[in-house]
Amino acid sequence: VINKMNQEFEKAVKSIKHISLKPDEKNRLLHNLIAYADQRPPIRTPYWRLIWSNTIVRHSVITVGIFALLVIVSGGSVVSAAERALPGDFLYRIKVSVTEPVRLVLAVGTSAKAKVHAEFAGRRLAEAERLAASNRLDPLRTAEIKSRFAGHVANFSALRDKIPFVEHGRGGLTSADVKLEVEVSAHSRVLGKLKKHSNQEKEIETIESAVNEYLNNYVWTSRSAASALIDESATTTDIPVGDKENKENDTFQASKSILSNSAFKKQQATAEVKMKKTEWSLKRNISKDGEIQREVLTDANTSLNTAQKELQRAKEEHANGRIDQAEESLRSGTRALEEASIIIKSGIDLGKTNKKKNK
Amino acid sequence: MKKHSVKDQFVSLYNAESDAIFRYCFLRTSQREVALDLTQDTFMRFWDALSNKTDIRNHRAFLFTVARNLIIDWYRKKKPQSLEELTETEDGEIFLPLSDSAHTDIELSAEARYLISKIKNLEPSYRQAVYLRFVEGMSPQEIADVLEISVNAASVRVHRGIEQLRKHTGYSE
Numbered sequence: 228v229i230n231k232m233n234q235e236f237e238k239a240v241k242s243i244k245h246i247s248l249k250p251d252e253k254n255r256l257l258h259n260l261i262a263y264a265d266q267r268p269p270i271r272t273p274y275w276r277l278i279w280s281n282t283i284v285r286h287s288v289i290t291v292g293i294f295a296l297l298v299i300v301s302g303g304s305v306v307s308a309a310e311r312a313l314p315g316d317f318l319y320r321i322k323v324s325v326t327e328p329v330r331l332v333l334a335v336g337t338s339a340k341a342k343v344h345a346e347f348a349g350r351r352l353a354e355a356e357r358l359a360a361s362n363r364l365d366p367l368r369t370a371e372i373k374s375r376f377a378g379h380v381a382n383f384s385a386l387r388d389k390i391p392f393v394e395h396g397r398g399g400l401t402s403a404d405v406k407l408e409v410e411v412s413a414h415s416r417v418l419g420k421l422k423k424h425s426n427q428e429k430e431i432e433t434i435e436s437a438v439n440e441y442l443n444n445y446v447w448t449s450r451s452a453a454s455a456l457i458d459e460s461a462t463t464t465d466i467p468v469g470d471k472e473n474k475e476n477d478t479f480q481a482s483k484s485i486l487s488n489s490a491f492k493k494q495q496a497t498a499e500v501k502m503k504k505t506e507w508s509l510k511r512n513i514s515k516d517g518e519i520q521r522e523v524l525t526d527a528n529t530s531l532n533t534a535q536k537e538l539q540r541a542k543e544e545h546a547n548g549r550i551d552q553a554e555e556s557l558r559s560g561t562r563a564l565e566e567a568s569i570i571i572k573s574g575i576d577l578g579k580t581n582k583k584k585n586k
Numbered sequence: 587m588k589k590h591s592v593k594d595q596f597v598s599l600y601n602a603e604s605d606a607i608f609r610y611c612f613l614r615t616s617q618r619e620v621a622l623d624l625t626q627d628t629f630m631r632f633w634d635a636l637s638n639k640t641d642i643r644n645h646r647a648f649l650f651t652v653a654r655n656l657i658i659d660w661y662r663k664k665k666p667q668s669l670e671e672l673t674e675t676e677d678g679e680i681f682l683p684l685s686d687s688a689h690t691d692i693e694l695s696a697e698a699r700y701l702i703s704k705i706k707n708l709e710p711s712y713r714q715a716v717y718l719r720f721v722e723g724m725s726p727q728e729i730a731d732v733l734e735i736s737v738n739a740a741s742v743r744v745h746r747g748i749e750q751l752r753k754h755t756g757y758s759e
Contacts, residue, residue, distance in 0.1 A: 232752060235697055236720065242698035243721050246612055247605035252622060257600060260629050261593075269592045269637035 243346045253565045287332040295319065313354050314368040323375065341386040341403035348379040349410030353433045353573055356414065359421050360519060360580045364430040380441045383407060409562055411438060413569035417523055421577070424519045491545060491553070498538055498561050505531060505568045512575050520578030523570060530567035534560045592636050599645055606722055607653050613702070613717075614657050622662065628653045640667070646715055647731035654732060704754050712747030719744045 248256070297305050306326055312318035327347060334340045355372050358364040383403070390401050420433060422428050478562070509531060513524045537560030544553035612621035631652045635642060637694050642648045694702075705716055714733060718724040724732070730740040 232755065235755075236701060238695065239701035240721050242695035243609070243613075243702065245694070246609040248608050248622075248625070253604060256604065256622065256626050257597070260627060260633065261597075264593060264596060264633050264637070267634065267637055270639060348662035481620065584631070584714050 239345045272388060279381055287328070290328040294325050297315045297325065306376045313358055313363070314371045315363070319322055337386050337389045337391075338401060338403050341383050341390065341401070342406045344383040344386065345407035345410055348376055348383065348407065349374040349414055349533055349569065352411070352414035352418065352434070352438070353430070353576065356417050356421055356573055357576055357580045359418075359425045359431055360577045361426045361584045364427045364434075364476065366430075369430050369433055372434060377441050405562060409565045410569065411442065413566045414573065416566075417570055417573045417577075420523050420526060421519065424522070491550075491557070492561065494557060494561070495538070495541065495545075498534075498557065498564060499570070500540065501564055502531075502534060505564060505571060508571055508575075509567075512571070512578070517578045517581050519581055520574050523574035523577060527570035527574060530570060534563035534567060536560075537563060543578055594635055596629075596636055599649075603649055604629070604645060607649055610650060610653055611657060612723070615660065620660065624653060624656050630732070631656075632664050644728055644731055645726070647728040650722075650724075650728075650732040651734070654714075664688060682684055700755075706752055707754055708750050712743050715740060715743035716747035716751060719747075 283318050295304070305321065309318040309321040309326055312322045331340060334343045351372050355364060355369075358368055358372075387401065387403055391404065415435065415438070418431050421430050425431070509524060509527060513521060513528070537556045541553045541556035541560060542552075544556060604625060608621055608625045611624040611628075612618065615621055615624065628649055632645075632649055635648070701720075705713055705720075715729055718729045718732060726737050726741045726744065727731060729744065730737040733740060733743075735743075
């Protein structure tokens with residue numbers, strides 16, 4: 228009975244629903260309503276509320292606020308202690324949730340933010356090195372490092388795709404790409420050395436394979452596609468003059484352009500100053516106790532020698548008027564120098580970690 | 587994802603709900619032009635609310651509530667005797683009539699005419715609840731919002747209204 232009633236009612240409802248506006252009535256009403264709406268525009272939300280409604284802005288302000296509060300309350304000691312914290316330490320959360328996001332907020336521009344992510348990816352590997360050196364690289368910490376490294380690489384990749392065309396150099400490389408390459412290459416070399424000196428060979432291999440997998444999946448694939456695209460359009464892409472001037476001062480510039488004479492000399496001078504500082508740092512630490520530290524720093528010395536040769540070659544080529552070759556050598560030299568300085572820093576950190584462990 | 591402007595939101599709601607609002611007004615006033623005016627007024631009030639950033643929990647229920655209040659106002663402005671058409675309960679709640687003459691204006695099936703007449707014969711407090719549930723497919727929460735009663739009261743009215751409808755239509759077991 229109920230089914231029959233429902234069927235009857237359904238038919239009736241369908242028929243009632245035929246009562247509707249005719250198309251011309253519907254259009255006429257809409258026309259009137261739009262005219263009415265145009266005369267009464269919506270009240271504007273105050274600008275600060277609009278800005279605050281943006282999740283990224285809100286998150287950034289909160290992060291910077293917490294950071295400022297920590298600095299004020301502890302006089303900066305908590306923040307500086309957190310900087311050296313490792314996964315599993317109490318202060319590690321502050322490092323990854325407060326101090327590092329503040330660095331990201333302060334980095335202006337897509338390329339700068341991508342570079343910060345590249346640096347953080349390197350930091351995660353440095354943490355793995357220090358944990359391995361003190362035999363604390365357990366599966367939980369390995370998983371944390373892997374997941375954070377993957378996060379940085381994914382963010383790097385997303386930002387990298389947004390870097391404007393004019394900032395892409397030869398082969399589609401951006402300065403952020405070079406930064407990531409240098410970080411990964413330097414830390415891979417340190418991890419390679421560590422494998423021989425620590426009992427955590429398996430854990431280190433897990434990290435190494437994860438690093439290769441993430442880089443293959445996210446970075447290299449997207450970069451090769453981008454470089455193909457850029458090589459195709461290289462002949463038609465003009466670099467705005469102002470932009471070119473700005474980029475010339477970038478140490479990591481993977482430039483396709485010919486630098487002006489003054490810009491070349493400026494870069495060369497910067498590289499030479501850095502070379503002296505790095506050499507001094509190496510000499511001061513290489514003679515210290517600790518097998519790992521010595522071995523890692525010896526490896527850094529190889530990079531430093533390469534850098535020295537390349538910088539010398541750049542000088543000669545430039546003097547002979549072979550500008551292209553001079554620039555290429557300057558780029559290779561700067562890169563080797565940067566790699567050396569990352570390895571030296573890691574070597575010193577490992578030395579400190581080892582000392583603590585022996586105590 | 588691109589954020590829709592208030593105007594886009596308004597137009598899309600107009601396209602989705604204007605027929606239902608028109609039908610609701612037409613069945614209660616039985617005059618096409620009046621129903622058109624009331625539909626337009628309803629959406630104007632709705633725009634005012636949207637553009638003033640009024641917090642509207644359910645847009646559909648809000649539209650029906652505005653339409654209902656406008657129909658009541660229309661009856662009040664009409665000749666005094668038409669006020670008798672409004673049914674008032676003991677607690678002052680007003681129920682709108684379903685007009686008989688409305689369906690002479692348009693083609694309706696025999697079943698539709700029969701159903702409208704049966705709803706009209708329901709107890710006043712059940713009429714709108716049954717109409718909104720059956721014809722407009724509203725949830726108890728929406729019905730409660732439109733009739734400004736509790737969700738529980740809306741469910742009870744729908745249930746009892748359907749029971750009464752069964753009896754009136756001879757489908758009662």
